[in-house]
Amino acid sequence: MRRERLVVAGLQGPAYRRLRTGRQPRPVLNEKTAGGLQVTNAPTLTTKRRLLAGAAAGAAALALPRPGLAKMPLGQPQAPTFCRFKLGSAECTVVTDGQLPLGDLDALFLNITHEEIARELADNFLPTQNAVLEQNILVANFGDRVVLFDTGMGADHLSGSTTGKLLPTLRQAGIDPANVDAIVMSHAHIDHCGGLVGDNGALCFPNAQYFIGQADFDYWTDDAKIPANFLGRASFLAQARKNLLPVRERIHFYRDGEEILPGVTALAAPGHTVSHSIFMINSGGQQLCYIGDLAHHPVLLLEHPRTQFAFDTDPAQSAESRVRMLGMLSANRVPVLAYHFAWPGIGHVAVAGDGFRYFPVLPQMGGVTGL
């Protein structure tokens, strides 16, 4: 009780008496709202009475146990959004540009029924009403060169406010955009080329060289080429022009099978866009395939790989590329990094029935292992 006396030194009246008797402080009635309870900050209390009530509550907390009341505000940030792993002698980091909510799945996945979509998702314990795509951005540091694959949506909010996070997540991972030497783009869609140029016109990666297919560059920067009914057409065109035209002189247009950088080889996988490509990445005898948008969903487009996706320029060709490349990757047991799969998008594919199955690699506290 000596400690209590120290705490309440100078107090007189009811509050002090309650401490001495060890009784709980009673809630203070708000005098203006008959019967309304207000323990502190009662607007009608005099300053003196507020002090007494507050001091009494604080001292009583020391004296008696009471139910725990949450004081921590809701909405705390998630863990830092980067994931690091070794690929041979290269240090790889996956960062994120944030999530893309897909909305109405029936409108996006073609030649598959509503019931089949619902069953596939339910069987895999996934929400049946919506799907959320990640934007997993790979940064490969080869020691003498830093290569970043695809750049997210930039400042465009076509898909809401959950995107455009690349620069902050790079900072969380300790990666300075000025240290990025090369930006490799799988294709020229808004969620892949959107992060090159800021709204002020400044280059987000001032020292980088850029790599993309010429057919994609020509198609998505040309108002006359994009079909009139393409979903989100105005944003796709505007962002391709905003981000690609200013860096035109720094672009290397890659070809199928070309080793565009030491350890990085482009493989044409067209259909999603006219020159959509995937990339084999090699370091120290280890291999990883960055598959870009070869598949947008690890269940709907792998279990039934000929399912078509509304954003494909040529859905049938896209399905053909998917089957061919997933067959090659599964036969050779090459690990993949998929831009839109569940974070961080690293795993393996294997033949299963008429299609494929995706086996995500589970990140551990020490990073990703098992590649």
Ligand SMILES: [Zn+2]
């Ligand atoms: Zn995409």
